[in-house]
Amino acid sequence: MAGMADPVVVVQDLALHYFTRRGPVRAVDGVSFELLRGETLGLVGESGCGKTSLATAMLAMPAPPGRIVAGRIVIDGTDILSLSDEEVRRQVRWEKVSMVFQGAMNSLTPVYTVGRQMSQTLQHHRRTTRAEARRIIERYLELVGLAPEVINRYPHELSGGMKQRVVIATALFLEPRVVVLDEPTTALDVIVQAQILNTVKELKRRLDLSLIFITHDLATEADVADRILVMYAGRAVETASNEIIFGGRACHPYTRMLLEATPRLREKVNELAFIPGNPPDLLVPPSGCRFRPRCPFAFDRCTDDPTLREVAPGHFAACWRCG
């Protein structure tokens, strides 16, 4: 596929550091990837690996004290890091790329109806009459599988799944090319999770979207993501198609161990595997390969920092043992 479809997002050598009193925490430390048109890229890794930081960078809005210190992000032809704050607000955020933040469904304002808070976002970007705004909102509520009358409801009258749908509709109605979803199903029950995943897949097809789907759960990625990007300690360590990663051909030890630690319902096991140790402190990342201290396959060469290289067509890994 690579080379044929053109990328809608290009990220090059991106670094986002948090400037704390103790020094810079290198949450994202030299990550490059592309998102192809119509593709869902699954971003996985343990908490603290930099997935959410990377997502905030995509909207050029790192949370303080974070700053993007290096790299380039081109979305739909626009180099977003070269723009002023005002230009980003007008031309990029929600226009080209929008985001479903983790836990956003619990950040809906309890005192406003769904319609009122959605139209605030809408009118921030578009000059519409009230009737027009209402039509747009109702249309998007329907698209995400909600009844149009939800427009008059307050958040407390909605279930978790319904609130998440409202948040997704709000991310979509300015017709962005790219949507970043950060753990959109994590706090939901299994059945609701599966329903939301179905909705996300359908929306992607109907609206011709490209998605970045972030979660710590590989099983969820297996369900939605065309391609997987595994992050560890601020770096991309492996990226490959769904078929390669879940078809037993992942090669980075971290990816493989993460897969083994993922429970499988329909397969009987007595003990699940786990990854000993903890991810490193990103104030002082280990030299060489950052997974080395936890890696059972580490050898001399791992004191040299491995970079992401193509080990098979379309399959990239940052490990000396691969390929």
Add this chain to the structure above:
Amino acid sequence: MPEEPVLSVTDLSMHFIARRGRRVVRAVDGVSFEIRRGEILGLIGESGCGKTTTGRLVVRLLSPTGGEIRFEGRDMAKSSRAETAAFRRRAQMIFQDPYASMNPRFRIRDVLREPLAIHRIGRTRAEQEEMVRRALSEVKLEPAEEYLDRFPHMLSGGQRQRVATARTLILSPSLLVADEPVSMIDLSTRAEILSMMKEVQRARGLSYLYITHDISTARFFTHRLAVMYLGRIVEIGTPDDIVDRPAHPYTRALIQAVCEPVPGRVKEMRELPIRGEIPSASAIPQGCRFHPRCIFVTRECRLAPEPGLVEVSPGHRTACRRWKEIS
């Protein structure tokens, strides 16, 4: 004669009165189960199904509005103060949130010594200190010196859940109620905590009530599984019964909804054999409580009295009158 179960719960209910009596929330609505010595019973279901309330009732953090809880042969409702105190020692709980369940101003030593002080265990400080160290080593926090003087915020989520486990073990309980003990812990260490818990369980012959929404983990961690829906157990059996041969339409939908790390699913829509959303526990449907969401519903399911648990195979029971026809 079979050994008496550690815990036996009969027709347990917990009805909360809300809005000054204008609404009754039937959080737990007629639940019966037993846990044998050395057994891990998993209680699974979606949020709001009453599984956490059931756990809280079992350790008496709440007093039930109906039904009976027998623990090691004694009826808890009729026990004396001294018996209740002893019970509280023998039935312990591990909470979901390891960040909220510990006093942030206590050092780990004090976290573990507090239950000893409450139950007046250990005559001297030295004796207590020895017990604290033993408990830490049992949950693999070694050497103890490394941890004794730390505060909870200096530990990872996994380490805190180990401390929470040590805090219960120090009282030599026979039953542990673990409410989503690993749901807030990173996937990479989840299995490590569960295998530690299982090791402790085997070594001490403990019984667990393991409450979770995560069926995949429950399958390998438990000996038996009970599926709850809207305040009731709708199916109970071995993990294989529940996962490979689910009889209740709700269990089937649950199993169907679980994602697995296997390729080839991206282009497919997942079929979910269930309708609508879970109703409120203050408006439980008449007849079979699952009927508005059931794809196999008949007139009888709506109108006839609610079905009780019937045997599907030895040890496997379900609360569906149509399980045979639909299987």
